[in-house]
Amino acid sequence: MSLISSPFAKKPTSVTELMLWVIFATLPGLFALVYFFGFGVIINLILACATALVTEALILKVRQRPVLPILFDGSALVTAWLLALALPPLLPWWMTVIGVAFAIVFAKHVYGGLGNNLFNPAMVGYVLLLISFPLEMTSWLPPAELAQNPVNFLDAVAYIFTGTSMAGEPMTATRLGVDGFTMATPLDHVKTELAQGYRLAEIEKDAVISGLSGSGWQWVNIGFLAGGLFLMFRKVIGWQIPAGVLLGMIIMSFVLFAGNSDHYLSPSFHLFAGATMLGAFFIATDPVTASTTPKGRWIFGLGIGVITVIIRTFGGYPDAIAFAVLLMNMTVPMLDYYTKPKVYGHKVKRQQGDTDAH
Amino acid sequence: MERSNYKSEIPIFEFHGGIHPKEHKLESNQTPIQKIPLPQQLAINLKGQAGNRSLPIVNVGDKVLKGQVIAESDGIFSTFQHAPCSGTVVAIEKRPIAHPSGLDDLCVVIETDSKDQWCELFPKKNIHELERAEILAHICESGIVGLGGASFPTHIKLKRESGIDTLIINAAECEPYITCDDRLLQERAADVLRGAQIISHLYDDINIIVGIEDNKPNAIDALVDARKQLEMDTVKIAVVPTKYPSGGEKQLIQLLTGEEVPHGGLPADLGLVMHNVATCVAIYEAFEFGKPLVSRVVTLTGEACQKPGNYEVPFGTPVEHLMSFCNATNPGVLVMGGPMMGFELPNPKVGIVKATNCIIMAAPKELKHDHLALPCIRCGACMDACPASLLPQQLYWHAKADEFEKAEEYDLFDCIECGACAYVCPSDIPLVQYYRYAKSTIRNQKVEKTKADKARLRHEARNERLERVKREKAEKHRKAAEARRKAAEAAGEDDAKKAAVAAALARVKAKKAQQDDSDTKTESNDQKDTDA
Missing domain, CATH: 3.40.50.11540 (NADH-ubiquinone oxidoreductase 51kDa subunit)
Known part of the structure; x- marks a missing residue:
């Protein structure tokens, strides 16, 4: 049928435009990542994007869908982009490729493609890599000012593709801090030290901890916060989910911190450590896998914040945004169902299963 | 476009959602009727x-x-x-x-x-x-x-x-x-x-x-x-x-x-x-x-x-x-x-x-016309634009899947078809078209159902009537048969008596054949015989 019905007017925004705004808004955080952790981040991004486009094109072909219009809706690109931003800078190239390809094929197209997937594809890819290659996935570099052997561009390429530097040195060298110890991320460091019986007051004297969380990491988080606020201002993302994530994190960490500030990290440390801001503004706000109602978005965000703090504190992994997002993704159909807004002219929204009293 | 700065004489409230499309009013409102x-x-x-x-x-x-x-x-x-x-x-x-x-x-x-x-x-x-x-x-x-x-x-x-x-x-x-x-x-x-x-x-x-x-x-x-x-x-x-x-x-x-x-x-x-x-x-x-x-x-x-x-x-x-x-x-x-x-x-x-x-006599590219709809990315822009506070996106999924009961549960019929949702949709989905389709299908189904209900009632009434006619016929036949039997009985009462004697003799013979049986059984047999 060629019958076209109204409206004939259209706001000039497109999916592609939204996706490009998201990528654009990651730039401040990306600059911070590159500044502190070197060019490996850029190489990861290029690898991930190339993998995403090739995989997406192939699978669209297999699924007999129009390749070009969907390929350029930008969604695959955003998945790859966000996943790459979450990866350690010198991750072996094939791990990046596996993570991205898995995200596109299994987390997205197996469910029916864009709009139909239940789980955040980038986080599915991330979690697959994290539980398959836990060592490599937690091998972060020391931030530039603390690194004994800062990595240049060529070395980054060499490490990623061969596992050794141009000169043939193994990766361990790059991970040494100025004090000669292997550097972990602030979250990882705190976890390890706490397990060995140190108190937070002692741990905080270590070089890797400084400022709000740790050198480098706080700036990365501030960068993503700035980009996220920009997206909010542009109305590309709603404000409920990021607000929920941050609030949930503050509430949960405050409860623990107030109980024992010697053993539990402060809310400000949680907010500016790890992937908090990237998660709150860019990952949790993926519209496809988040709740769509205003109330549902609040609950979704709060859940992610709370779960993240719980796993960071009591779980086996230093960071937990990915797990928290995936866990809350599961609740979305139910959240959407039970948080329907009140429709015009209805007094109170009836729920299915309510029995009429009269 | 120019806005009036005349102050409203009564307080103005707000309604949810709404959009600000290009107004295009100046083209036509500058000249008298x-x-x-x-x-x-x-x-x-x-x-x-x-x-x-x-x-x-x-x-x-x-x-x-x-x-x-x-x-x-x-x-x-x-x-x-x-x-x-x-x-x-x-x-x-x-x-x-x-x-x-x-x-x-x-x-x-x-x-x-x-x-x-x-x-x-x-x-x-x-x-x-x-x-x-x-x-x-x-x-x-x-x-x-x-x-x-x-x-x-x-x-x-x-x-x-x-x-x-x-x-x-x-x-x-x-x-x-x-x-x-x-x-x-x-x-x-x-x-x-x-x-x-x-x-x-x-x-x-x-x-x-x-x-x-x-x-x-x-x-x-x-x-x-x-x-x-x-x-x-x-x-x-x-x-x-x-x-x-x-x-x-x-x-x-x-x-x-x-x-x-x-x-x-x-x-x-x-x-x-x-x-x-x-x-x-x-x-x-x-x-x-x-x-x-x-x-x-x-x-x-x-x-x-x-x-x-x-x-x-x-x-x-x-x-x-x-x-x-x-x-x-x-x-x-x-x-x-x-x-x-x-x-x-x-x-x-x-x-x-x-x-x-x-x-509107639109130039070829003036109005949005034919276009490729991309998948819904659940961004919720439609929900923010809906003046009836509906969840247009859920309505769309259900209408598309022909889940009309679900669509009604999401208050499809409170949709005023204003088109605000489709206007803001970044995926260019003709949302209102889906709602119109769902609404008219539901209406048709209701009409069909009323028709079917009526037909069923008519059918049941007809069956009952046929059944009644049959019953009445059977009753009539039974009565006629009875009348005939009575007439026959009246005509041949003697024959009937002879038949009764023969039947009694037959029963006696049968009793002898089952002498070994217990009293109770004989009794029950007796009963059976009399029944017969």
């Missing part, structure tokens, strides 16, 4: 209003004068129709009508003469002396329907009297491109208020509020002047911010009162009745001059229209006549109504009806 040369033929659609078809009372070959009744109300849910000009009825036949699917329906076709001569008119200026029923009857006989776009018969809307305390004049005109109400107010604000005054005679005590968007500064000024001139100081002018769809009945009510029309209810449930400015003018003309509704102001606009503006157009004027008048040789899309809620005309031969407020 003009007349248009009469076409050769007018085809007046007898179903040119909401409700039922009017019943034609003229015959082919009849000479008619302008304003003469050509079709009557069916007495239930329609109005009168009048000849929009003088001439001859040349046909009463099915012609393409103003409908998105290009349906044919019954039209009275009038060959116009050049005189444009009115029939005798009977003004009713003595409004104070008229009974309520007389006023309503005159409105019905003048063929007046809501001219805001829905063309609901006005006399039906005005019927309810009890509990009504406020009359809202809808001058919001929120759809892009359309400016006919704007122009009407600028030129005839006093007549609008006079019409409202006539309506107010139907009620004991009623407040009048004019609701208008702030993008019509000249119309607002004209209203203020007219109110002063007519000394109608109690009329309140409510200026609402320009936001689509503020002119929707439910939305304007929410803006002006802060209340929501209850689900399944009417504005009258809140004590409100709403009429469009053009309807008020039509009522004024009907009482002041006795003129029935034979024409309306139509906005002709769009980039392909060379003479954009507002025109007084007689009903039944073919759209192609308007196009040739405007030198719109080859418009890309032809839309009747506004770009948000109007529909594409499949055929330019159709006549203008009472609901036609605008014809």
